[in-house]
Amino acid sequence: MKNSTDDSVNVAHIARLAMLELDDEEISRFQREIESILDYAKMLSEVNIDNIAPTAHASAIENVFREDNVGETLDRNEVLANAPDTLDDLYFKVPVVIQAEGRGEG
Amino acid sequence: MNDTDNFVSSAEPNTISRMAEALENGEITSRTLAVRLIERHHSVDDTIQSFLKIDEAEVIAEAEASDQRRKSGKSRSRFDGLPIAIKDNISVRGQSCGCASRILEGYTALYDATVITRLKQAGFVCFGRTNMDEFAMGSSTEFSAYLQTRNPWNIDHVPGGSSGGSAAAVSSGQAIAALGSDTGGSIRQPASFCGVVGLKPTYGRVSRYGLVAFASSLDQIGPITADVRDAAILLDILAEHDPRDSTSLPTGNDGFEKALDAVDITSLKLGVPKEYFDCDGLSAEVRSAVEDTVARYEKAGAGIVEVSLPNTKYAVAAYYIIATAEASSNLSRFDGIRYGDRSRDAENLLETYLKTREAGFGLEVKRRIILGTFVLSSGYYDAYYSKAQKLRTLIRQDFENAFEECDVILAPASPTTAFRIGAMSDPLEMYLSDIYTIPVNLAGICAISVPVKVGSDNLPIGVQLIGASMQERSILQAGHWLMQEV
Numbered sequence: 351m352k353n354s355t356d357d358s359v360n361v362a363h364i365a366r367l368a369m370l371e372l373d374d375e376e377i378s379r380f381q382r383e384i385e386s387i388l389d390y391a392k393m394l395s396e397v398n399i400d401n402i403a404p405t406a407h408a409s410a411i412e413n414v415f416r417e418d419n420v421g422e423t424l425d426r427n428e429v430l431a432n433a434p435d436t437l438d439d440l441y442f443k444v445p446v447v448i449q450a451e452g453r454g455e456g
Numbered sequence: 457m458n459d460t461d462n463f464v465s466s467a468e469p470n471t472i473s474r475m476a477e478a479l480e481n482g483e484i485t486s487r488t489l490a491v492r493l494i495e496r497h498h499s500v501d502d503t504i505q506s507f508l509k510i511d512e513a514e515v516i517a518e519a520e521a522s523d524q525r526r527k528s529g530k531s532r533s534r535f536d537g538l539p540i541a542i543k544d545n546i547s548v549r550g551q552s553c554g555c556a557s558r559i560l561e562g563y564t565a566l567y568d569a570t571v572i573t574r575l576k577q578a579g580f581v582c583f584g585r586t587n588m589d590e591f592a593m594g595s596s597t598e599f600s601a602y603l604q605t606r607n608p609w610n611i612d613h614v615p616g617g618s619s620g621g622s623a624a625a626v627s628s629g630q631a632i633a634a635l636g637s638d639t640g641g642s643i644r645q646p647a648s649f650c651g652v653v654g655l656k657p658t659y660g661r662v663s664r665y666g667l668v669a670f671a672s673s674l675d676q677i678g679p680i681t682a683d684v685r686d687a688a689i690l691l692d693i694l695a696e697h698d699p700r701d702s703t704s705l706p707t708g709n710d711g712f713e714k715a716l717d718a719v720d721i722t723s724l725k726l727g728v729p730k731e732y733f734d735c736d737g738l739s740a741e742v743r744s745a746v747e748d749t750v751a752r753y754e755k756a757g758a759g760i761v762e763v764s765l766p767n768t769k770y771a772v773a774a775y776y777i778i779a780t781a782e783a784s785s786n787l788s789r790f791d792g793i794r795y796g797d798r799s800r801d802a803e804n805l806l807e808t809y810l811k812t813r814e815a816g817f818g819l820e821v822k823r824r825i826i827l828g829t830f831v832l833s834s835g836y837y838d839a840y841y842s843k844a845q846k847l848r849t850l851i852r853q854d855f856e857n858a859f860e861e862c863d864v865i866l867a868p869a870s871p872t873t874a875f876r877i878g879a880m881s882d883p884l885e886m887y888l889s890d891i892y893t894i895p896v897n898l899a900g901i902c903a904i905s906v907p908v909k910v911g912s913d914n915l916p917i918g919v920q921l922i923g924a925s926m927q928e929r930s931i932l933q934a935g936h937w938l939m940q941e942v
Contacts, residue, residue, distance in 0.1 A: 359830055368784060368829040369791070370822060371810035380826050387827060387884050391773040394843045397850070404845030405852060407673050407703070408659045408900020409925075414702040428566050434798035442793055447805045 359384050463500055463608035463628045464651070470632040472686040476534045479526065486519040486526070486537025486581070493539055493583065497630045503611060505603040506624040508544055509552060510584035515539065518581040525579070535689070536579025541631035543622050544585040545592055546677065547666035548572050551582070555668050556600040557590045559790045559816025561797045569666020570698045571635060571677050578693050586634060587621030590818045591787065592642055592670045594618050595886050596875070599820040604877065609651060610914050613874040616646030622680045623650040633690060634680045639670050640775055641870075641893025643678045644905035648869035648918025651907040653935070654680045655687040656893075658925050659900035660705035662691075663698035671782035672703075674775075674897040684906065684936040688712035691928060710929050719933045722757035726750070726934070727862030731768045735891055737871040745908050745917040746868050752941055753866070753934075763858040763865065767850045771895040774851065776887055777831050777844035778898070783821075784828030790816065823883060852899040855924070864934045865922040868892050869905040873915035892920060902928050906935045908942050 361381045365372045372380070430436045435443040478484040494512055501507055522537030531537075542548060545555045547565035549572075554560040572582065589599040597605040597620030605620045607613040608628035615624040619636030623646035626634050636643040638656040647654025655678045662677045669675060679690035695709040728750055733743065754760050792798035792812030799811035817825070831840035858865060871889060880886040896903045903922040911917045921938075923931040 361826060364826050364830045364833065367833065368825050369788070369809045369813055370817070370825060371814040372822070373814075376819075376822065380823055383823060383883055384827050384830065386882075387776065387887070388830075388840070390884055391777060391840065391844075394770055394773050394840075394847055397767070397770060397847065399843060399846040399850075402846040402849050404842060405848040406845060408852070408898070409703065409705060414699075416699070424566050429794075432563055432566070432795040434792060434796070444793055445802055445805050445808050449804070
């Protein structure tokens with residue numbers, strides 16, 4: 351039976367999911383290194399974990415709720431001062447998202 | 457005396473407790489202290505490279521303001537005017553907070569982390585930004601995008617990581633104390649490599665608000681100090697419930713410093729985990745330093761019990777799945793839109809993300825994002841992430857069982873002393889060196905690293921005292937006693 355952990359890692363595909371444009375050298379390097387790390391991690395299969403509950407979090411505290419009141423907020427000008435590009439001192443400016451036909455700007 | 461000796465032995469042995477007294481007695485002013493530390497910084501940090509930045513004018517101005525407060529009887533606490541160095545992933549309003557990464561080039565923090573608010577309320581002066589592995593990912597500070605911090609005890613060796621800048625700054629006398637963060641050992645291991653004290657509090661004890669997230673279920677801020685008393689003093693200040701961190705525990709501080717005056721070592725039950733001595737990479741000198749420490753406690757009347765942590769060998773694998781999975785999610789916010797650096801070569805939004813992240817992140821960060829994205833991806837989630845979370849349960853239960861039989865567990869902080877710069881080229885080899893610190897983060901409990909001796913190549917050896925959840929008092933007491941003995 352084919353075990354999913356035996357599959358080789360498609361680094362180029364994963365990089366795309368992670369929004370990273372890796373170069374060829376990085377792809378082959380990570381291919382090798384990540385397969386070696388995952389090979390090491392196969393030891394986890396030795397342990398019988400059928401009836402074990404997963405731990406997502408170390409402390410057993412419950413979700414925290416609060417009233418939806420208006421509180422302190424960050425100053426807009428200060429926030430925008432950190433941005434690489436802004437518009438009218440009001441907005442974050444991003445490069446074109448959808449290329450409209452016949453027009454350069456979206 | 458050679459240069460190497462010089463970086464540590466000429467460091468003035470300043471501590472928070474001693475300097476607070478000197479300020480109180482009028483032996484020194486906050487300004488003089490700040491000037492001395494800046495002078496020390498100028499004389500050693502070209503070599504040690506522990507600080508990314510110190511805004512000297514601001515430090516002096518704040519120190520002068522503190523002297524004024526003291527003069528007019530308005531000191532905020534007995535620590536008013538003491539400088540503290542801050543790791544570059546903790547937000548201080550108006551200062552850069554770049555996590556030693558190019559992707560945050562030019563970013564200025566807009567608010568104080570809760571730990572900074574607490575320190576400022578006590579009058580502390582924020583003293584510079586310390587170097588680190590990029591986004592706290594690493595065990596050597598070799599993954600900083602900017603500087604290679606050197607170990608002050610032997611400059612051919614790493615200071616440990618990821619809080620290597622903080623540990624080296626304290627060890628070389630450029631700071632009397634520092635804040636670090638610990639996700640898998642990033643406070644305790646550099647502290648042990650640099651011969652200082654590092655405390656990782658219980659998960660949720662200290663607010664994470666304003667700490668740039670690496671792995672949110674594991675990250676915890678803590679102090680790096682010259683002695684255990686200073687660690688207790690800082691924990692007294694830092695430990696408080698914070699409504700801005702939903703994982704903050706509903707408790708205040710336990711009077712940690714005060715508890716150091718009433719240490720009774722004969723009532724201590726010290727656990728020694730047998731599995732920790734079966735580890736392949738454990739060096740002979742670290743092993744013998746731990747054994748000597750056990751003997752010291754035994755001689756002083758402490759009870760010694762062997763305990764078992766049977767799932768220890770799975771901790772590194774579980775950790776590097778969980779931590780990278782969380783990191784891949786946390787680091788998705790760095791996209792070149794709202795802050796930091798943006799690639800100028802992109803033609804559209806998608807390319808902006810791809811090129812900004814490719815150019816902005818370093819090798820180790822990319823490696824971990826890829827690994828974390830993979831273990832969360834469809835078809836592999838059950839085989840890796842889900843399994844790792846179940847192992848985490850077992851590791852946590854191991855500690856719960858062990859603490860039925862003892863109060864404090866004694867362990868190495870790291871299998872070896874500080875390794876040479878450039879010696880760890882294989883990422884897995886570096887990950888495996890975290891074997892003694894990682895289980896503590898997975899279980900969410902507390903631990904402190906205390907220096908016990910200097911080994912070969914003039915490199916310090918630290919031991920780790922591990923406590924159950926919320927039992928910082930016990931490890932601080934045991935550590936305080938130990939440090940006075942050695």
